[in-house]
Amino acid sequence: MIEVKNLTKRYGNHTAVSDLSFKIGTGNVYGFLGPNGAGKTTTMNIITGCLAATSGEVSIDGYDIFDEPEKAKRLIGYLPEQPPLYPDMTTEEYLKFVAEAKGVKKNDAKRQIRYATEITKLQDMFKRQTKYLSKGYRQRVGIAQALLGEPQIVILDEPTVGLDPRQIIDIRELIKQLGKSHTVVISSHILSEVRAVCSAAMIISKGKMVANDTLENLERMYAGEVSIILRVKAGEIDIRRELAVMDGILGLTFTQLGGGVTEVVIDIDEAFREKLPEKIFYAFARLNKPIIHLSENQVSLEDVFLELTSQADISTEEPHDDAGTEVSNK
Amino acid sequence: MKAILKRELGAYFKGFTGYVYIFFILLFMGILCYMQNVQGRYPSFEYAIGNMSFIYIAAIPILTMRVFSEEKHQKTDQLLYALPFNMNQVVMGKTFAMMTVMVIPVAISCIFPLILSRFGETNLASAYGSIVAFFILGIALASIGIFISALTDNQMMAAGLCFFVMLVNYFVTTLVGYLPTSALSSFISIAVVILAAAFVVWYLTKNTLAAGMFAVVVEGANWIYYSIRPIKYGGLFTDIIKQLSMFSRYDAFIMSEFDLAAIFYYISIAFLFLFFTVQLLEKRRWS
Numbered sequence: 001m002i003e004v005k006n007l008t009k010r011y012g013n014h015t016a017v018s019d020l021s022f023k024i025g026t027g028n029v030y031g032f033l034g035p036n037g038a039g040k041t042t043t044m045n046i047i048t049g050c051l052a053a054t055s056g057e058v059s060i061d062g063y064d065i066f067d068e069p070e071k072a073k074r075l076i077g078y079l080p081e082q083p084p085l086y087p088d089m090t091t092e093e094y095l096k097f098v099a100e101a102k103g104v105k106k107n108d109a110k111r112q113i114r115y116a117t118e119i120t121k122l123q124d125m126f127k128r129q130t131k132y133l134s135k136g137y138r139q140r141v142g143i144a145q146a147l148l149g150e151p152q153i154v155i156l157d158e159p160t161v162g163l164d165p166r167q168i169i170d171i172r173e174l175i176k177q178l179g180k181s182h183t184v185v186i187s188s189h190i191l192s193e194v195r196a197v198c199s200a201a202m203i204i205s206k207g208k209m210v211a212n213d214t215l216e217n218l219e220r221m222y223a224g225e226v227s228i229i230l231r232v233k234a235g236e237i238d239i240r241r242e243l244a245v246m247d248g249i250l251g252l253t254f255t256q257l258g259g260g261v262t263e264v265v266i267d268i269d270e271a272f273r274e275k276l277p278e279k280i281f282y283a284f285a286r287l288n289k290p291i292i293h294l295s296e297n298q299v300s301l302e303d304v305f306l307e308l309t310s311q312a313d314i315s316t317e318e319p320h321d322d323a324g325t326e327v328s329n330k
Numbered sequence: 331m332k333a334i335l336k337r338e339l340g341a342y343f344k345g346f347t348g349y350v351y352i353f354f355i356l357l358f359m360g361i362l363c364y365m366q367n368v369q370g371r372y373p374s375f376e377y378a379i380g381n382m383s384f385i386y387i388a389a390i391p392i393l394t395m396r397v398f399s400e401e402k403h404q405k406t407d408q409l410l411y412a413l414p415f416n417m418n419q420v421v422m423g424k425t426f427a428m429m430t431v432m433v434i435p436v437a438i439s440c441i442f443p444l445i446l447s448r449f450g451e452t453n454l455a456s457a458y459g460s461i462v463a464f465f466i467l468g469i470a471l472a473s474i475g476i477f478i479s480a481l482t483d484n485q486m487m488a489a490g491l492c493f494f495v496m497l498v499n500y501f502v503t504t505l506v507g508y509l510p511t512s513a514l515s516s517f518i519s520i521a522v523v524i525l526a527a528a529f530v531v532w533y534l535t536k537n538t539l540a541a542g543m544f545a546v547v548v549e550g551a552n553w554i555y556y557s558i559r560p561i562k563y564g565g566l567f568t569d570i571i572k573q574l575s576m577f578s579r580y581d582a583f584i585m586s587e588f589d590l591a592a593i594f595y596y597i598s599i600a601f602l603f604l605f606f607t608v609q610l611l612e613k614r615r616w617s
Contacts, residue, residue: 011617050411052616073414084409086337088344100333101413145409 001025002047002153002185007056009042009207016042018207020056026152029179031194031201031215032187035309039207040187041081044157048078060153074102077151077182081158083142087131091122091141094130095148102149109148116144120174136167143174154178156186160193172197191305205309218304226273228266231257231293232284239264242283248272261292331415334423339430341396348431351393355435358385363442373450375443376460380584383464383577386471387496393431394475395489397424398607402483407614417611421476421604428472436465456586463583463593470576470596471496473603480607503578506571513563517556520567524548 002024009017017039024030034040045051047058049069058065063072086094095116099109117123120140125133130141139159146154159175160168175197178184188194194201195215203211203218211218232239236254239262243249251267268276277294284291342348362378370377401407410420443457474495479488498505509515525545532541556563572578576596582589 045408048412050408050615069416070414073412076412078412080405080408080412082405082408084404084406084412086341086406087404088341089337093340097333097337098409098413100336101415103414149414 001061002183003057003059004043004047005057007043007046007058008054009039009046009051010054016207017046017053020204020207020209022202022209022212024153024183024185026183027179028199029175029184029186029197031198032185032204033191033194033201033305034187034189034204036189038189038204038309040189040204041157042207043204044078044155044185044187045080048076048155049073050078050080074149075152077146077149077154079139079142079146079154079156079159081161083138083145085130085133085138085141088129090127090129091117091133091144092126094141095144098145099148104149112148112150113144116147119147119177120144121170136163136170139163139167139171140174143171143178147178151182153183153185156184158187158189160188160190168193191302203305203308210308211304226268226270227297228268228277228280229293229295229297230264230266230280230291231261232264232289232291233260234262234284234287234289235260236262238287238289242287243280246276246279246283248276263293265297331419331423331426334420335427335430338397338424338427342427342431347392347396351389351431352435354389354392355382355385356438358382359435359439359442367442367446373446373452375439375446375452375457376584376586378442379439379457379460379464380580383467383580384500386468387493387500390468390471390475390496391489391492393428394472394479394492395485396479397428397476398480398611399482399485399488403485407611411615417608420611421608425469425473425476425604428476429469432465432468432472436461436468453586456583456588459586459588460583463580463588463596466593466596467576467580470599470603471499473600473607477603477607477610480610499575500577503572503575506568509568511565511568513556513560513566516563516565516567517552517560520552520570521549524552 002022004023005021007017007020008015020039020043032040032043042051046053047060047065049065049072052066060072060075063075065072086097089097092113095113096109099113104112117126120143122137122140122144125137125141130138133141143154143156143159146156156175160171163171172193175184175186179197179199186194186197198215200214201211201218202209230239236256239254240252243252243264243266248269248271249266250269253265253267255263255265257263266276266280273296277296281291281294339348342351359378359382362381363375366378366381367373367375398407401410410417439461440458443452443454443461446452446457447454475488475492478492478495479485481491482488509519527548528541528545531544532538535541576599579589579592579595582592
């Protein structure tokens, strides 16, 4: 189990991670999600003992990473952003070196190396120098290395960055497989990846935690907010007048498109999602204002992510005007 | 630590560094032995090996340039930080690997005095003493090289800087010979060195107060001592440099004297720079 309490890391005046607290239980795959520069790598480097924190605590299964680093590190396998391979060594030599460095006994090492190479499908590259391996295989050697010493927790920093689509699918499969026997933590700035492999996710932005829940809950939390996208050849005043009389509308956001077309994003109460589109259609038909586009827009994890991370933006940056104007219609 | 040692030895002999180092040392040893002992018809091997310390100016940078710079460059230092051991063990493993490479030509050179002893009167103790001292001098110089390698992620830069430091170290006794030996000039030279040391303190800690305090206190002591006993300052700076020059202290061994103080000095230098290296690597964890 990983327990992080009030973790803060400052580089000079820049705060990379700010007062981060979370717990990761046993089993499953956890996603560590955030835009580039959110502090994912910094946090992972601290959890794995590669970097010291400015303040805060990290404990791995009860062992403090700063006070008892050797015991804590034995419980973790870590693949940094760039797989730390020695180019002059073959895959075999490299894995043997890491196993020995982790203090694995000779007989166990053989078995563990066999397991790690099988699960990462590295058998064909066993005798090849790592400098001649493709990016995908280098990544696999990096993962195989992390599995040696039989750690309970495997931490992978952006494991699929820079791989081709085929390799990405393979690595994701591998991560899912690892999730059955280990606690796996992956970091990613790609949402679809987290959705594909993780059961829970933490979203961080600008070094702050903005959400931490299972994927289902994250989606459900925002599922109540259904909206309708309407594009109609009418002015803002006409549209506002028509919609004002309808029930179940929570908010309107207007954007002027060219050619007299206005786009409105209508936030609605979920109870009205069946009836409202029809009403809107007839209302504008009566007015002789043609509807160009009418669709329902269900909030996805993507929106949750964007909303949460941009909220953090707004709270830390100066507010700025958007193209559209937001009007509350309560 | 054993894993690091093995991996480092592998790196020395998979590339060409290990071979180049051993080849150069043995080549020069052969040439100097031929010149001093065969052509000069003089059976003391210490004269051959005593004239050889200059080879370290080039050999040490070759041997040490990639030790830590390459780890940083390849980002494999991340692995070292994540593995369950501390930086002491990493530095120790690497140092022992390097010592293993250095001991090979030294061990081979042990045959030379034996062969020479068949052709004339030789002092074997003195010959082997100078070989041992040659080895220990090498370790002390290499520990400086290791420290320099940990400063940068560019091995060419590390090699260049190390070469420069070795060169200055070798010629410093000759260079200070051109300095005036008056008390005042000694005082000024020492003051300048203290200022430079204060700058290094500031550069490493970025703590202006600490560096300032250091400069004021040590400069103050220097000035007080100079105003009380100016006579002691005559030639003092030159003497200090001569004592500190690692290469010139090696001369004693050629003169059949096993200078324990020099050996102690070399070992202290080695420990000091390896300690600095560990601190530097640990500090990186904090920045």
